[in-house]
Amino acid sequence: MKNFPYAVWLVPCAEQRIGLKQIIQRLAARFGTPLFEPHSTLCSGIWTQGLPALTHAVDGLAGRSAPLSMAVTGLDWIDRWFGFFFLRLRSVDSDDLFIRARRQVAGSHPPEIGPHVSLLYNFGEDEMDRAALRDELAGTWPAVIRFDALKLVRPASGSWEDISSWEILHVAVLSA
Numbered sequence: 001m002k003n004f005p006y007a008v009w010l011v012p013c014a015e016q017r018i019g020l021k022q023i024i025q026r027l028a029a030r031f032g033t034p035l036f037e038p039h040s041t042l043c044s045g046i047w048t049q050g051l052p053a054l055t056h057a058v059d060g061l062a063g064r065s066a067p068l069s070m071a072v073t074g075l076d077w078i079d080r081w082f083g084f085f086f087l088r089l090r091s092v093d094s095d096d097l098f099i100r101a102r103r104q105v106a107g108s109h110p111p112e113i114g115p116h117v118s119l120l121y122n123f124g125e126d127e128m129d130r131a132a133l134r135d136e137l138a139g140t141w142p143a144v145i146r147f148d149a150l151k152l153v154r155p156a157s158g159s160w161e162d163i164s165s166w167e168i169l170h171v172a173v174l175s176a
Helices: 014-031 051-063 097-104 130-137
Strands: 004-012 040-047 068-076 085-091 116-120 144-155 166-173
Touching: 004 014, 004 051, 014 116, 014 144, 040 051, 040 097, 040 116, 040 144, 051 097, 051 144, 051 166, 068 116
Parallel strands: none
Antiparallel strands: 004 040, 004 144, 068 085, 068 144, 085 116, 144 166
16 A cells, blocks of 8 residues: 555635635735635645545544634744745634544644645745735634535645645545
């Protein structure tokens, strides 16, 4: 069995997904960056036990998890591809799904920068004033984002930065 990289995404509810997608689309068109689906990476890693076992782990996690809300605490950035420009999140629910994901999906890890929703992936950090862009976008995102599903994804090319190769392997509704 060949090992493969994967991520489990928290997916915003439909109405918020549409609004976040519009922000991502506007930024991608403006700065010539890749498009991607709105999500918060719950966990990721290299899977070694075959796709059925990973799908089973994701289903188990979703079946024991209720939809969850996360407060947007601000817009932030770091000088890395996936953290280039993002909404920082904080759980408003008492159950910490990020901890349970690490236990349920063996060998996974949460995102280094903590819970977030990326708005822009980019290597051209010298080309824009992110503080000015933060001010320009102020108030265009929801104060609280409600997540109601998980998506299991992987880069078919093996490279996370090849956004066009991301494939959705499985979707599970948060149903506890």
